[in-house]
Amino acid sequence: AQTVTQSQPEMSVQEAETVTLSCTYDTSESDYYLFWYKQPPSRQMILVIRQEAYKQQNATENRFSVNFQKAAKSFSLKISDSQLGDAAMYFCAYRNPNAGGTSYGKLTFGQGTILTVHP
Amino acid sequence: EAQVTQNPRYLITVTGKKLTVTCSQNMNHEYMSWYRQDPGLGLRQIYYSMNVEVTDKGDVPEGYKVSRKEKRNFPLILESPSPNQTSLYFCASSLGFGTPFQEDEQFFGPGTRLTVL
Numbered sequence: 058a059q060t061v062t063q064s065q066p067e068m069s070v071q072e073a074e075t076v077t078l079s080c081t082y083d084t085s086e087s088d089y090y091l092f093w094y095k096q097p098p099s100r101q102m103i104l105v106i107r108q109e110a111y112k113q114q115n116a117t118e119n120r121f122s123v124n125f126q127k128a129a130k131s132f133s134l135k136i137s138d139s140q141l142g143d144a145a146m147y148f149c150a151y152r153n154p155n156a157g158g159t160s161y162g163k164l165t166f167g168q169g170t171i172l173t174v175h176p
Numbered sequence: 177e178a179q180v181t182q183n184p185r186y187l188i189t190v191t192g193k194k195l196t197v198t199c200s201q202n203m204n205h206e207y208m209s210w211y212r213q214d215p216g217l218g219l220r221q222i223y224y225s226m227n228v229e230v231t232d233k234g235d236v237p238e239g240y241k242v243s244r245k246e247k248r249n250f251p252l253i254l255e256s257p258s259p260n261q262t263s264l265y266f267c268a269s270s271l272g273f274g275t276p277f278q279e280d281e282q283f284f285g286p287g288t289r290l291t292v293l
Contacts, residue, residue, distance in 0.1 A: 061218070102266060102284035148218055162207045162226075162270060163234060164282065166218035 059084045061151050063167035070139045071175050077124075078134045078170050080149030087111075089153050091125070092164070093134045096146040105147070108132065136172075144174045178203045180285035182267050188291045189257055197252045197288050199267030206272030208250040209282075212236065213264040222265075225250055226273060257292040264289050 060083045070076035082091070093105040108116045108125050115123050120140075124133045136143055149167040180201045189195055199208065209224040211234075221234030225244040239261055241253040250269075254261060267285040 063218075066216075100264065100287040100289075102268075102287075104281060150219075162209060162224060162273075162282070163221050164211075164219070164268075166211075166220070168216050168218045 059086075059089075059151050059153065059165045061149055061165050061167040063147075063149055063170050065170045066168070067171045067173070069173040069175060070136070072139055072141060074139055075135060075137045076139055076172065078136075078147050078149075078172065080132045080134070080167055082130050082132065082149070082151050082165075082167075084130070084151065084153070086153050089151060091123075091132045092150040092152070093121070093123070093132075094148040094150060094166075095143075096148065096169075097142075097144070102148075106134070139174050141174050141176060144172055146171050178283070180267055180269055180283050182265075182285040182288050184288060185286060186289045188293065190293050191258055192256050195254050195257060195290075197254075197265055197267075197290070199250045199252065199285060200248050201250075201267075201269040201283070202248065203269065203271075203283065204247065205269035205283075206247070207282075208244065208267065208269045209234070210240070210242065210250070210252050211266045211268065212261075213266065213287075219266065222252070254290075257290075259292045262290060262292050 062081045089110045091108045095103045095105050106118045120137045122135045146169045148169050150164040183198045206227045210222040211219040213219045220236050223242040225231045265288045268282045270282040
């Protein structure tokens with residue numbers, strides 16, 4: 058079974074600085090998708106960025122970028138120019154798009170990392 | 177506005193009193209799913225549905241039931257709630273199997289905070 062591990066329960070960053078959140082995963086599949094979700098205090102789950110495993114290029118979305126190391130099964134999120142609104146819980150998630158049965162569509166989540174942004 | 181709605185948003189109940197958490201989406205999505213979120217465990221899938229009348233267990237289905245009689249609705253039923261079901265629950269939906277990845281984002285509801293005393 059696939060597992061996702063976020064080893065940093067909490068992280069903090071100064072406003073305008075850069076922070077990197079770590080995520081590792083375990084899978085025997087070669088084709089899969091990885092995601093970072095943001096959960097602010099409102100509890101809403103917001104998709105931040107996604108990466109397709111077969112793509113070599115790291116995904117970027119404005120101030121958010123990933124460092125995807127397929128061989129190492131590592132998928133870290135870098136937030137540049139951190140803003141107060143970035144404070145939230147961040148979840149890393151895995152999905153196998155080709156799985157049938159009970160695995161189709163399922164997102165496997167990590168434990169989450171609470172990010173605090175200091176003014 | 178395209179959205180997933182859940183009701184109630186907050187619920188405090190007692191052990192053994194049957195309850196239903198409703199989930200509805202207005203995007204004509206085929207795939208719907210329920211997750212529970214617990215501290216230190218992230219989100220775990222409870223049940224999912226590929227389409228109307230097609231449901232199956234996720235990773236933590238014990239103590240829960242679901243039904244999918246209409247495409248837009250996917251209620252979560254706790255027939256005899258217990259304190260270990262105290263959690264934050266999320267419903268999610270997406271277009272479904274066969275959809276190109278870039279179009280198959282999962283949309284989450286706002287969450288339901290359930291406390292079982």
